[in-house]
Amino acid sequence: MNNHLDTVQIMHLDFINTTKENFLNNVLHTHLHNEEKCFIVTGNPEIAMRAREDKQYRAAVDTADYVIPDGAGILIAAKYMKQPMQERVAGYDVMRDLLAYANDRKLSCYFLGATEEVNRKAVIEVEREYLDLHVAGRHHGFFDLDDTSVVEEVRASGADIVLVALGLPRQELWIARHFDAFDKGVFMGVGGSIDVLAGEVKRAPDFWIRLNLEWLYRLLKQPFRYKRIVKVAEFMLRVFLKKS
Numbered sequence: 614m615n616n617h618l619d620t621v622q623i624m625h626l627d628f629i630n631t632t633k634e635n636f637l638n639n640v641l642h643t644h645l646h647n648e649e650k651c652f653i654v655t656g657n658p659e660i661a662m663r664a665r666e667d668k669q670y671r672a673a674v675d676t677a678d679y680v681i682p683d684g685a686g687i688l689i690a691a692k693y694m695k696q697p698m699q700e701r702v703a704g705y706d707v708m709r710d711l712l713a714y715a716n717d718r719k720l721s722c723y724f725l726g727a728t729e730e731v732n733r734k735a736v737i738e739v740e741r742e743y744l745d746l747h748v749a750g751r752h753h754g755f756f757d758l759d760d761t762s763v764v765e766e767v768r769a770s771g772a773d774i775v776l777v778a779l780g781l782p783r784q785e786l787w788i789a790r791h792f793d794a795f796d797k798g799v800f801m802g803v804g805g806s807i808d809v810l811a812g813e814v815k816r817a818p819d820f821w822i823r824l825n826l827e828w829l830y831r832l833l834k835q836p837f838r839y840k841r842i843v844k845v846a847e848f849m850l851r852v853f854l855k856k857s
């Protein structure tokens with residue numbers, strides 16, 4: 614869909630090219646206001662590489678309404694391709710804004726994903742911080758993607774916003790597979806953000822984010838993620854060699 618936003622194509626994914634403020638104020642808030650459902654992919658080099666290598670995953674992300682440029686690597690790639698992006702639109706920031714907006718308008722949000730304990734903790738934190746937000750429901754993220762009882766629970770909750778933190782590729786597969794079952798909802802794959810809401814994982818300090826080094830901070834904190842960095846390196850190499 615992606616009605617009226619400029620996009621930059623990188624590795625066959627169309628990333629929106631706009632400011633975070635415009636995306637929130639003029640796009641997502643309108644979706645919420647009109648109860649018009651949409652699917653947001655928080656795009657980064659790992660997702661682009663996965664889509665390149667996995668047909669089923671590509672088919673899922675191709676149904677997204679918006680792919681946001683979340684990773685620093687995407688911005689570097691766009692610049693290299695002489696189609697610079699206006700700015701990075703971090704998934705975590707979009708999620709936080711959606712929560713704040715939902716709080717202002719007394720809208721509801723469903724929290725799907727992470728372990729049972731982390732999910733419960735995150736919801737407690739959210740309820741503490743956003744007093745007027747309605748928690749439509751919550752469910753941990755370790756279920757079969759075809760489990761229709763989860764779909765039915767989320768659907769019946771009538772949530773305005775559905776945050777899906779099942780990691781890559783499960784979150785995009787789940788949203789794409791079940792999107793038609795929903796009448797409304799802003800659906801967004803948020804990766805590890807429920808862990809951050811729960812206070813289990815710290816986001817990088819602003820200094821690192823400003824220098825586009827959030828990925829390095831994460832790598833230093835969670836060295837087991839090194840395999841992902843290899844994928845990011847392969848992504849950059851492919852962009853530089855024009856071998857998408």
Ligand code: UDP
Binds near residue numbers: 755778
């Ligand atoms: N997760 C989940 N179900 C799964 C796999 C992962 O709910 O089957 C959760 C995991 O607990 C974490 C989130 O997904 O809260 C993100 O996981 P990860 O850091 O592996 O993914 P990334 O953010 O790197 O895509």
